[in-house]
Amino acid sequence: MDNPPLIIYKPKGTKILVFAPHQDDEILGCGGILRKHILSGDKVYVIYMTDGRKGCPSHIETKDISAVRKNEAMASCEKIGIDEMEFAPFRDGGLRLTKEARTYVMKQIIKINPDIIYTPHPNEPHPDHKECTNIVVDAVDLTGITTNIYFYEVWNFLKPTHLVNITDVIKDKIEALREYSSQLFNHDYETMIKSLNSYRMQQIYNKKLLFKKIKAEQKERKKINMDIKLPWQYAEAIQYKSMRCTSEEQI
Ligand SMILES: [Zn+2]
Numbered sequence: 001m002d003n004p005p006l007i008i009y010k011p012k013g014t015k016i017l018v019f020a021p022h023q024d025d026e027i028l029g030c031g032g033i034l035r036k037h038i039l040s041g042d043k044v045y046v047i048y049m050t051d052g053r054k055g056c057p058s059h060i061e062t063k064d065i066s067a068v069r070k071n072e073a074m075a076s077c078e079k080i081g082i083d084e085m086e087f088a089p090f091r092d093g094g095l096r097l098t099k100e101a102r103t104y105v106m107k108q109i110i111k112i113n114p115d116i117i118y119t120p121h122p123n124e125p126h127p128d129h130k131e132c133t134n135i136v137v138d139a140v141d142l143t144g145i146t147t148n149i150y151f152y153e154v155w156n157f158l159k160p161t162h163l164v165n166i167t168d169v170i171k172d173k174i175e176a177l178r179e180y181s182s183q184l185f186n187h188d189y190e191t192m193i194k195s196l197n198s199y200r201m202q203q204i205y206n207k208k209l210l211f212k213k214i215k216a217e218q219k220e221r222k223k224i225n226m227d228i229k230l231p232w233q234y235a236e237a238i239q240y241k242s243m244r245c246t247s248e249e250q251i
Contacts, residue, residue, distance in 0.1 A: 002159075005161055005163045005237070006161065006162050006163070007163050009164070009165075010164055011116055011164075013115030015042070015043050015116070016042055016044040016045065016118070017045050017116070018046045018118045018119075019049060019119040019120075020046060020047070021095060021128040021132040023055075023180065024072075024073075024177070025129070026046050027080070027180070029120060029154045031176055032164065032169045032172075033152075035169040046082055046085045046086075047108055048070075048087050049090055049132050049135075052070070052092050053066050054093045057186050060182055065182065068182050069182060069183075073087075075179040079176040080172060080176045089104075095127070095128040095131040095135070097131060102139050106139040106142060109139055109140060110143055116149075119132060119136045119149065120152060120154060121156065123158065124154060129155070150162070153238075158237060158239045159239060160239055163203060163237055164236050164237075165232050165235050166197060166235060170234045173193075174190055177189060177193065194234065200235040200236060201233055204232065
């Protein structure tokens with residue numbers, strides 16, 4: 001039988017680099033974890049890999065959408081507490097593992113020298129998501145740096161190696177998501193992502209030990225007349241990719 005996912009507060013590391021194929025993937029996929037990094041004093045950098053030109057609702061001119069999404073990304077990052085971001089020059093819908101893309105990513109990785117890299121799961125159905133991760137994994141391999149890669153999920157389930165309780169920061173995640181109003185115009189991402197994060201939480205609840213912990217906490221809350229409803233409601237799932245990394249036990 002496969003090992004069950006580890007339940008962790010957040011992955012260990014102080015320099016965090018996130019690759020987002022489009023402006024919003026970082027929040028949908030790992031916005032809660034990023035907020036926890038920020039609250040812990042970790043430094044978070046985000047690189048948006050495409051110009052976002054394809055995600056254009058009818059009320060916005062096609063020529064304006066890239067600038068609109070860039071502004072939304074900056075506002076969203078501000079909400080989460082991220083002040084370092086880069087906008088790569090690649091076309092939305094056309095991200096490919098080219099020499100240019102690989103060199104761009106290698107330069108960023110060498111410059112930032114991150115402890116952790118977050119990137120979409122390679123089984124994501126969107127071609128830009130897959131290619132983003134192909135480029136990142138290839139670039140990490142070529143730079144020879146030691147780092148830890150975690151995949152995040154947006155459009156497809158991954159097989160989690162780790163689950164992170166994000167109940168205490170779900171409000172921040174949703175507020176940051178709401179900054180992407182152009183993307184929310186045609187899609188109810190708020191319901192979608194809360195449902196996914198709620199589903200992931202159920203995988204934590206299934207663990208006997210944790211259930212005991214929650215019960216004990218409820219009892220304590222009852223004593224001091226606090227809200228006793230279950231305190232854990234949302235989680236994000238990530239999958240660790242083993243490369244030239246520190247061992248998983250250290251996470
Ligand atoms: Zn995307």
